[in-house]
Amino acid sequence: MKRMILRVVVLLLTFVVGVAAYGLILRRAVNDTRTPCKVEVVSPDALVSRIESIASLRPLPPVAPLPAPTPKPHYILDYDPETFNPYGVYYMLGPKPKEFAKFESIELGLYGDNTEPGYIRIYSQAVYKDDYNDEAEAVFALVTKDRLVFATSKNEAGVEYRFEGEFLRTNFHSVAGTNTPVLHGVLTRTKDGRTLAEATVSFRFEHLGC
DSSP: OHHHHHHHHHHHHHHHHHHHHHHHHHHHHHHTOOOOOOOOOOOHHHHHHHHHHHHTSOOOOOOOOOOOOOOOOEEEEESOTTTOOOOEEEEEOSSOOGGGTTEEEEEEEEOSOSSSOEEEEEEESSSSTTSTTEEEEEEEEEEESSEEEEEEOOOTTSEEEEEEEEESOSOOGGGTTSOOOOEEEEEEEEETTEEEEEEEEEEEEEOOOO
16 A cells, blocks of 8 residues: 555656656747847838839940951062062053952062061052052962962951962063063952952052152
8 A cells, every 4th residue: 555655656746847847948948939030121112213223324335346366477488689679569551450440559568588578568449539548468478580479468348359470570670660561460359258350460560669
């Protein structure tokens, strides 16, 4: 009988301790609950005003692309400048082919030195009437005492020229200012890879500069 009473007392004590512990844990959890964040109400009118102000900003001007680099000229000068000097201006002899009616001249500003070869330019009146402002410079050239071959870059009209010809004499200066042909060959004008004109032409010689 005493054992039964003792067991009942132990069970009651265990129950009381369990209830007390659960109460303490629950109270601590309630005390640790964080205060909920305060939500600020934003008026839609303010958002609409902000969007309209952004939309009203003027767009930045587009950045112009960098121009394509001009190819570095590659000239091959295979002649003796002591005995052959093609330095000068070569004017087309008439009557000119109608496809080259405004073509003016080929200028050979060559020094006979492959390190500093000089330049080869073509002039025409295709853009500026009565002025040598429309020019195209050769980006490749082969010059010997017998041959002249070159190809130019694009001029202001987007036109490129090619010339394949031969020198008819080696002493140009003795016939300078006359209508004596000194250069003869095929002149070709192209644009965007398409041939616009091609003709066999001859040129006379003039001194370049003073």
